[in-house]
Amino acid sequence: MGKNLTSRTEDYSKWYNELVVKADLAENSGVRGCMVIKPYGFAIWEKMQAGLDKMFKDTGHQNAYFPLFIPKSYLSKEASHVEGFAKECAVVTHYRLKNAEDGSGIVVDEDAKLEEELIVRPTSETIIWDTYRKWIQSYRDLPLLLNQWANVVRWEMRTRLFLRTAEFLWQEGHTAHATREEAVKEAELILDVYATFAEQHMAVPVVRGLKTESERFAGAEETYCIEALMQDGKALQAGTSHFLGQNFAKAFDVKFATKEGKQEHVWATSWGVSTRLMGALIMTHSDDNGLVLPPKLAPIQVVIVPIYKGMEQLAAIAEKVNPLVKQLQLKGISVKFDDRDTHKPGFKFNEYELKGVPIRLAIGQRDLENGTVEVARRDTLEKESVSFDAVIEKIETLLVAIQDNIFNKAQTYRDANITNVDSYEEFKKVLNEMGGFIAAHWDGTAATEDKIKEETKATIRCIPLNVEKEEGKCMVTGASSPYRVLFAKAY
Amino acid sequence: MGKNLTSRTEDYSKWYNELVVKADLAENSGVRGCMVIKPYGFAIWEKMQAGLDKMFKDTGHQNAYFPLFIPKSYLSKEASHVEGFAKECAVVTHYRLKNAEDGSGIVVDEDAKLEEELIVRPTSETIIWDTYRKWIQSYRDLPLLLNQWANVVRWEMRTRLFLRTAEFLWQEGHTAHATREEAVKEAELILDVYATFAEQHMAVPVVRGLKTESERFAGAEETYCIEALMQDGKALQAGTSHFLGQNFAKAFDVKFATKEGKQEHVWATSWGVSTRLMGALIMTHSDDNGLVLPPKLAPIQVVIVPIYKGMEQLAAIAEKVNPLVKQLQLKGISVKFDDRDTHKPGFKFNEYELKGVPIRLAIGQRDLENGTVEVARRDTLEKESVSFDAVIEKIETLLVAIQDNIFNKAQTYRDANITNVDSYEEFKKVLNEMGGFIAAHWDGTAATEDKIKEETKATIRCIPLNVEKEEGKCMVTGASSPYRVLFAKAY
Ligand SMILES: [Zn+2]
Numbered sequence: 001m002g003k004n005l006t007s008r009t010e011d012y013s014k015w016y017n018e019l020v021v022k023a024d025l026a027e028n029s030g031v032r033g034c035m036v037i038k039p040y041g042f043a044i045w046e047k048m049q050a051g052l053d054k055m056f057k058d059t060g061h062q063n064a065y066f067p068l069f070i071p072k073s074y075l076s077k078e079a080s081h082v083e084g085f086a087k088e089c090a091v092v093t094h095y096r097l098k099n100a101e102d103g104s105g106i107v108v109d110e111d112a113k114l115e116e117e118l119i120v121r122p123t124s125e126t127i128i129w130d131t132y133r134k135w136i137q138s139y140r141d142l143p144l145l146l147n148q149w150a151n152v153v154r155w156e157m158r159t160r161l162f163l164r165t166a167e168f169l170w171q172e173g174h175t176a177h178a179t180r181e182e183a184v185k186e187a188e189l190i191l192d193v194y195a196t197f198a199e200q201h202m203a204v205p206v207v208r209g210l211k212t213e214s215e216r217f218a219g220a221e222e223t224y225c226i227e228a229l230m231q232d233g234k235a236l237q238a239g240t241s242h243f244l245g246q247n248f249a250k251a252f253d254v255k256f257a258t259k260e261g262k263q264e265h266v267w268a269t270s271w272g273v274s275t276r277l278m279g280a281l282i283m284t285h286s287d288d289n290g291l292v293l294p295p296k297l298a299p300i301q302v303v304i305v306p307i308y309k310g311m312e313q314l315a316a317i318a319e320k321v322n323p324l325v326k327q328l329q330l331k332g333i334s335v336k337f338d339d340r341d342t343h344k345p346g347f348k349f350n351e352y353e354l355k356g357v358p359i360r361l362a363i364g365q366r367d368l369e370n371g372t373v374e375v376a377r378r379d380t381l382e383k384e385s386v387s388f389d390a391v392i393e394k395i396e397t398l399l400v401a402i403q404d405n406i407f408n409k410a411q412t413y414r415d416a417n418i419t420n421v422d423s424y425e426e427f428k429k430v431l432n433e434m435g436g437f438i439a440a441h442w443d444g445t446a447a448t449e450d451k452i453k454e455e456t457k458a459t460i461r462c463i464p465l466n467v468e469k470e471e472g473k474c475m476v477t478g479a480s481s482p483y484r485v486l487f488a489k490a491y
Numbered sequence: 492m493g494k495n496l497t498s499r500t501e502d503y504s505k506w507y508n509e510l511v512v513k514a515d516l517a518e519n520s521g522v523r524g525c526m527v528i529k530p531y532g533f534a535i536w537e538k539m540q541a542g543l544d545k546m547f548k549d550t551g552h553q554n555a556y557f558p559l560f561i562p563k564s565y566l567s568k569e570a571s572h573v574e575g576f577a578k579e580c581a582v583v584t585h586y587r588l589k590n591a592e593d594g595s596g597i598v599v600d601e602d603a604k605l606e607e608e609l610i611v612r613p614t615s616e617t618i619i620w621d622t623y624r625k626w627i628q629s630y631r632d633l634p635l636l637l638n639q640w641a642n643v644v645r646w647e648m649r650t651r652l653f654l655r656t657a658e659f660l661w662q663e664g665h666t667a668h669a670t671r672e673e674a675v676k677e678a679e680l681i682l683d684v685y686a687t688f689a690e691q692h693m694a695v696p697v698v699r700g701l702k703t704e705s706e707r708f709a710g711a712e713e714t715y716c717i718e719a720l721m722q723d724g725k726a727l728q729a730g731t732s733h734f735l736g737q738n739f740a741k742a743f744d745v746k747f748a749t750k751e752g753k754q755e756h757v758w759a760t761s762w763g764v765s766t767r768l769m770g771a772l773i774m775t776h777s778d779d780n781g782l783v784l785p786p787k788l789a790p791i792q793v794v795i796v797p798i799y800k801g802m803e804q805l806a807a808i809a810e811k812v813n814p815l816v817k818q819l820q821l822k823g824i825s826v827k828f829d830d831r832d833t834h835k836p837g838f839k840f841n842e843y844e845l846k847g848v849p850i851r852l853a854i855g856q857r858d859l860e861n862g863t864v865e866v867a868r869r870d871t872l873e874k875e876s877v878s879f880d881a882v883i884e885k886i887e888t889l890l891v892a893i894q895d896n897i898f899n900k901a902q903t904y905r906d907a908n909i910t911n912v913d914s915y916e917e918f919k920k921v922l923n924e925m926g927g928f929i930a931a932h933w934d935g936t937a938a939t940e941d942k943i944k945e946e947t948k949a950t951i952r953c954i955p956l957n958v959e960k961e962e963g964k965c966m967v968t969g970a971s972s973p974y975r976v977l978f979a980k981a982y
């Protein structure tokens with residue numbers, strides 16, 4: 001397995017596309033825009049799912065499952081939602097195929113046309129709020145804190161593995177509350193869960209913020225988001241949490257009896273992260289040698305490669321290594337002893353570097369004699385010889401150190417790439433020469449936001465939650481502005 | 492919450508439908524034939540998933556994810572497969588909606604017609620074998636042992652919650668092997684996993700068998716199955732594992748280079764269980780009071796109901812109960828202390844009976860004084876007073892006892908409902924008066940099988956793997972037969 005990866009400086013986009021395929025994460029399928037998530041990629045996604053799922057449950061949420069299909073009429077019930085989602089989507093119009101009369105194969109049976117078309121869910125607010133109407137009568141039924149893990153489809157024209165695919169996997173939370181305050185609190189709680197997961201599990205530093213009105217989810221009153229910065233200076237929205245007000249409750253007529261016996265519309269949130277997180281994970285940490293995975297999400301945390309001539313040496317190494325493997329497993333560390341005799345050590349070194357395995361042990365005849373083992377860490381590519389007796393402790397320390405190191409490295413990079421600018425000229429210059437987040441004053445109008453987007457392709461990523469008040473003037477119109485917002489080109 | 496369940500003897504089918512809804516497992520959605528799996532039902536399914544997923548991984552399988560959509564032409568590539576699956580299915584024909592010109596809402600955009608229709612997967616052999624062609628070149632790439640957890644759609648006309656729905660959740664394994672023997676062994680291994688899971692986790696006894704040719708999966712050379720018996724005497728197919736021969740490898744041109752350098756077609760299996768297992772679980776154990784859940788799959792294993800007058804008594808009970816809750820949780824036992832003051836104990840007793848919680852503790856003022864607690868088991872409805880100090884041990888013993896007891900009860904019932912018959916008259920009599928499995932001689936022809944099915948609605952559920960040789964005569968045609976096969980009416 002030669003890596004032959006395009007380097008990041010040569011062509012970042014090409015580097016990413018190659019890496020996803022060569023590291024066995026995903027590939028394009030025979031269905032336009034739909035990906036196959038390969039076992040190694042899926043194992044990372046499973047670890048993400050497990051981590052998030054536990055956090056959702058620890059904060060009182062339960063999982064459920066709602067239908068894949070949404071009747072076309074449901075989409076129309078919430079006015080801004082339909083504008084946002086009833087566009088590029090997969091439409092089911094028939095429910096039967098038949099053999100063609102001319103024997104040419106199978107064709108759609110025109111007699112089996114649906115009375116109402118079904119949309120493959122692009123998101124599930126409408127079908128879920130149609131269901132919540134039946135479930136919510138009284139304040140006793142609230143809050144309702146549900147999540148589902150599901151596939152969704154948005155008919156994207158230009159797709160890229162993980163970042164933008166027609167079908168993708170995600171979780172979508174949909175909660176119902178008795179008061180505005182409680183719903184807002186929920187949306188903020190989830191933003192905190194997302195940010196914590198991104199930073200502590202994925203080792204991806206994120207800015208927590210609010211979207212501007214024009215970047216909000218279709219149907220939301222407020223969209224909270226976490227924004228990460230990729231190594232090419234482009235931002236990536238890694239998760240969103242929406243305060244939906246009473247919009248869906250009104251559209252689907254979901255009311256509850258208050259303690260005082262009044263009928264009121266229910267308050268809502270929805271929130272989601274998707275397989276897009278895989279793209280963020282890959283682009284934040286990886287290098288020209290391949291993936292770099294945070295130990296907390298690595299399917300294989302430690303790989304052991306024997307260096308030997310002949311089966312006798314391999315047997316001696318295996319005898320030494322097998323108890324180590326068991327001890328590591330008992331500690332919950334996932335380890336692979338790669339004793340394949342079909343591949344040479346150099347090939348294996350390359351392969352595990354490409355696949356981002358955090359720690360690689362190599363052990364040969366001389367190590368056996370000296371009671372040592374070579375320990376290599378993927379993040380820094382540093383190697384050292386360690387006493388065999390101390391290797392478990394070393395591994396435990398290193399797994400923590402690697403998790404910390406790649407987070408700190410990403411955070412240092414991110415922090416160094418937030419630039420304050422005060423003029424539109426400077427803005428364009430920084431955007432093109434350096435990229436990253438640009439903190440600038442903006443007059444708060446959609447018109448200015450649009451103009452900037454059209455002229456520079458940069459969008460307002462968010463108004464950071466921890467933004468400092470600072471009187472200033474919009475870099476474009478000169479109108480007054482109470483704080484800086486973060487701009488960037490984005491995935 | 493009054494139970495008001497129809498009794499099983501009164502109307503078994505109605506009892507089932509009511510129970511699924513009243514126990515908060517699932518309900519019909521606004522989309523014809525598609526169900527909503529409610530949080531309590533989904534929590535059971537999650538436990539099933541976790542148990543099976545571990546068993547798959549322990550036997551060397553990995554998860555992956557393949558597209559939801561299958562191009563129409565793929566379905567046609569394997570001749571018998573297309574006959575079986577390209578019939579009642581959801582067909583995506585367009586990829587865009589637009590606002591109607593007359594302002595009447597949104598309509599399908601006729602300009603966005605797909606060149607080739609996409610089928611929402613009814614099963615994924617075709618898209619997966621189209622992918623395997625790219626992944627398999629050499630014997631070194633084999634075996635390929637993959638599974639996916641996914642939703643699938645089959646446009647069923649008559650649907651019932653869990654048992655037959657247009658969309659359902661399942662896992663589908665798809666493996667590729669270098670030899671026939673290895674593929675057969677895999678299909679048998681998985682049958683064993685399924686049977687073990689059904690019996691040890693679900694407490695559902697199953698017959699392991701082979702399907703007759705006419706009941707085989709479309710595209711399979713052999714279909715292994717597990718068959719369970721419901722309390723109304725009808726059988727339910729709970730899982731199938733297919734040896735696919737080289738059919739899909741030939742249809743999708745998947746060859747590998749052998750060690751000797753020859754090109755050969757790959758051997759395949761596929762296998763699946765679905766949310767249908769929920770139906771089997773419910774119908775095997777539950778009674779006229781509601782669900783009965785095996786402790787291994789119960790989302791709540793122990794519920795504690797305080798019996799009190801006034802907040803002071805509740806506080807005293809809570810003080811006693813809270814440490815118990817913690818201790819049980821430390822032992823991995825899921826426990827709920829239901830201290831809601833909006834509902835009376837009798838209501839709660841009914842609710843947890845309906846929901847099948849295996850063990851219910853009740854504790855009141857007198858219990859506090861006596862150092863006791865009332866322990867009730869859901870399977871037998873027996874109650875006893877237990878010393879508070881001994882309650883944890885009691886719970887641990889009971890959880891095992893309940894799991895065993897409901898399995899044994901189901902097995903005793905099943906075994907008592909396998910009847911050997913030797914004439915077609917007797918067959919019809921037993922089928923109509925008693926139901927259950929009927930072991931009878933059959934001449935091995937599809938014609939006789941069809942005749943029996945048409946005349947009695949009974950099908951051959953399987954040829955048991957442990958069938959005893961016994962020379963006999965077909966009950967219909969009198970032709971010779973080497974062993975008895977199992978007939979039943981089935982879900
Ligand atoms: Zn209303």
Ligand SMILES: [Zn+2]
Nearest residue numbers: 740741744745
């Ligand atoms: Zn071929």
